[in-house]
Amino acid sequence: MSTAATMNTADVVEVTASEPSTQTGYRSFNLGGFTFSRDEYFARVGWEAKGQQMSHSMSADAFLRAMMRDVAWGFFYGWVNFDPVIGTRNHYGTVDMYAGSYYPAYRDSGLDHQENFDSRLMMATFKAILDDWTNEGFDPFAAPEEAGNGWFGKKNGNNRAAIERAREACLRMPGLPGDANLRSDANGFPINRAFADVSQEEPEVYAEPGFEGEVSAFNLFAFLSRSDVTWNPSVTSVCGRSLACPTTEEYILPIKHGNDRIEWFIQLSDQIEWEIEDKHTGAPRAKVMMKAGDVSAMPADIRHQGFSRKRSMLLVWENATPNLPELYETGQLKPWPVEF
Amino acid sequence: MNSFHTTFGSLQDYQKGGIEIVADNPKYYAFSNIFEVANKSAPYEKVAVALNLGYVYEALRIEGQSGWFAAPHDEFAIIMDGEVEVQFIKLADPAAIYSDDSKGSVPLAGQPAGQPMGRVVARRGHQVMLPEGAAYRFTARAIGVMLLQTMDGPATVHKWADICLK
Numbered sequence: 376m377s378t379a380a381t382m383n384t385a386d387v388v389e390v391t392a393s394e395p396s397t398q399t400g401y402r403s404f405n406l407g408g409f410t411f412s413r414d415e416y417f418a419r420v421g422w423e424a425k426g427q428q429m430s431h432s433m434s435a436d437a438f439l440r441a442m443m444r445d446v447a448w449g450f451f452y453g454w455v456n457f458d459p460v461i462g463t464r465n466h467y468g469t470v471d472m473y474a475g476s477y478y479p480a481y482r483d484s485g486l487d488h489q490e491n492f493d494s495r496l497m498m499a500t501f502k503a504i505l506d507d508w509t510n511e512g513f514d515p516f517a518a519p520e521e522a523g524n525g526w527f528g529k530k531n532g533n534n535r536a537a538i539e540r541a542r543e544a545c546l547r548m549p550g551l552p553g554d555a556n557l558r559s560d561a562n563g564f565p566i567n568r569a570f571a572d573v574s575q576e577e578p579e580v581y582a583e584p585g586f587e588g589e590v591s592a593f594n595l596f597a598f599l600s601r602s603d604v605t606w607n608p609s610v611t612s613v614c615g616r617s618l619a620c621p622t623t624e625e626y627i628l629p630i631k632h633g634n635d636r637i638e639w640f641i642q643l644s645d646q647i648e649w650e651i652e653d654k655h656t657g658a659p660r661a662k663v664m665m666k667a668g669d670v671s672a673m674p675a676d677i678r679h680q681g682f683s684r685k686r687s688m689l690l691v692w693e694n695a696t697p698n699l700p701e702l703y704e705t706g707q708l709k710p711w712p713v714e715f
Numbered sequence: 716m717n718s719f720h721t722t723f724g725s726l727q728d729y730q731k732g733g734i735e736i737v738a739d740n741p742k743y744y745a746f747s748n749i750f751e752v753a754n755k756s757a758p759y760e761k762v763a764v765a766l767n768l769g770y771v772y773e774a775l776r777i778e779g780q781s782g783w784f785a786a787p788h789d790e791f792a793i794i795m796d797g798e799v800e801v802q803f804i805k806l807a808d809p810a811a812i813y814s815d816d817s818k819g820s821v822p823l824a825g826q827p828a829g830q831p832m833g834r835v836v837a838r839r840g841h842q843v844m845l846p847e848g849a850a851y852r853f854t855a856r857a858i859g860v861m862l863l864q865t866m867d868g869p870a871t872v873h874k875w876a877d878i879c880l881k
Contacts, residue, residue, distance in 0.1 A: 596840025668724035
């Protein structure tokens, strides 16, 4: 290993990485008691429990798709389960990495492992893994038809342009002066193949002089039709702590999102099926099938994973009030949104 | 040849999904469909379809002309079906209409005093900002449905038992 995996007092983030493998070209990484390695097909996470070395493998493409979302979302709200065994939990400043902690067979046998890290160290480590393990010709943000198949095999270049996309978040609404840009061919957002039939006609805006920055509208569906990523919400309107986070979805959400608060889904187009599980055990609870115009809450005590057979538009609605996780965790708020 | 077809809903043509329960209570999901809701609503009735600690999304049937509304914070409308014209007036005296801690849109008795700000004509997929400090009024050019991102206010209608799967 080349460096120590610590945060020092000068806030210098040091990522622990090996030299490239002479066999595959990929580096291995350490984060506390966790090890990360990959070969031609598989990513492996290792940890020690009850005196024995444990390991868990995922297909490298699935691992990279999951880690890409965790990085892009800044560890998101709550839990990001890469699969039933490994994942992260956001404490907003620090982040847990766990293996088996929410998988009863491991946890009940004492074979799970969980550590808490400064979020800057975990982010730097995850970004370094993504950078090293993502080959040229693979975009972990894209739908299967667009992602390329360069994920397998020995190390072959990189795809930094794909993995360093910034998440788009407006201050008030895209298109307002000084706010997020609208999407167009000119700024690198062509219409996605699956939304070629979506109208690009803009609303008619007639602002009186002096009110150009307040009388404003844009074509949200056209904006979404030009999204170049899947399962990666943008913020398109802000009302206090209420954030509209629409996104385009195709194939399978690469993670299972465990909620630390209630969120809501409004299906804007097409359809998505959601598999709902208990947040702590993974036990199946329900399947929610959403079609255009459907609205459904995602309670605060579940994990969920979406399946979208055709690229669809989903409005994810989040409440960004800071102390919500504590209020739900302590039972001060019920995990469902309304009583009737 | 593009083989994709994007499916949107409308008042006349929508399909509602559902919930398959394994070990759960369907009420926890407060599952509804905005087109179904709007088909049973009065014009511009502000029916809450999503609620999160004082913040709401409302589904409104667009038909005819609404009264004037104003809110002490930004609101955002997404047109899901139909066509609507939105007129704006800069409120001359906001304090006469709402206090600083008011939430949600307030129905006004008539056209308020203030300077005309302009208007927007919006159709399916268009998002319109309803800015803080402005009064606004909707006029339908074609009957439809809009979603309104706002706060739970005096005009918000809660009828969850009527609209949600049980």
